[in-house]
Amino acid sequence: MGLSVTILGCSGGYAGAGGACSGYLVRSGDASLWLDAGSGTFANLQRHISMDQINAIVLSHEHPDHWRDIEGLYVAYKYGDSTRQGIPIYAPAPVRTHTYFATEPVFAWNDVADGGSVDAAGFRLSFSRTDHPVETLAVRVERDGRALAFSADTGPRWSFADFGQPINLALCEATLTVEDEGTAQHVSGRQAGASAEAAGVEHLVLTHFWPANDPAEMAAAAKSTFTGRVSTAAIGEEYYV
DSSP states (O other): OOOEEEEEEOBSSSOOTTOOOSEEEEEETTEEEEEEEOTTHHHHHTTTSOGGGOOEEEOOOSSGGGTTTHHHHHHHHHHSSOOOOOEEEEEOHHHHTTOSSOOTTTEEEEEOOTTOEEEETTEEEEEEEOSSSSOOEEEEEEETTEEEEEOOSOOTTOOGGGGOSOOSEEEEEOOBOGGGTTSSSOOBHHHHHHHHHHTTOSEEEEEOBOTTSOHHHHHHHHHTTOOSEEEEOOTTOEEEO
16 A cells, blocks of 8 residues: 655744645555644645545644644534544643643544554554653654654654664654754754664655755755755655655
């Protein structure tokens, strides 16, 4: 069936003009997983699937640029034509406390934590806590012998190597320039490349760009530490894992 990921948003912190924050659509066969739901990603998701085709949602952490659009999805389900209920969300426990709406029974919340694994919509999901100020979980998604790993937000003290091998495609934040390394618990393109190299990643896709930074600069920095294929995320692009 294959495994693919479509970029719904790749801005970090806030969305740049015409952009969207963190969000990815992972698909295999008729199974669809919404991975992070930052501002603007729900609109972009509907360019690829209908809201009734969402089988499960994973939210990496409580910072709003990674989850806010599930509230729009809730409104669409609650007051639209859909009668769906019990859509599973997998997230660290604090995320649920920030929602404006009482989202049950539309959503079925499942707390996940460092070292945990679950089966959801035909995907095997594994979680690893990253180097970030709040509880943040990187996610490994496996199906049919292929593996996608998503760094979520992290500083340099976490690595894709924590997931083991193989990792066919890694989505890694590249928020900082090389000159800004150490100023926040995020990584640069250079550090993202080093993390991917340590884990034997085949294809590195950089994402979560601070809107004022140049993705091409991030890619050049990543190539200084990573010997595999490097791409820069852009809304609407689809990658096969």
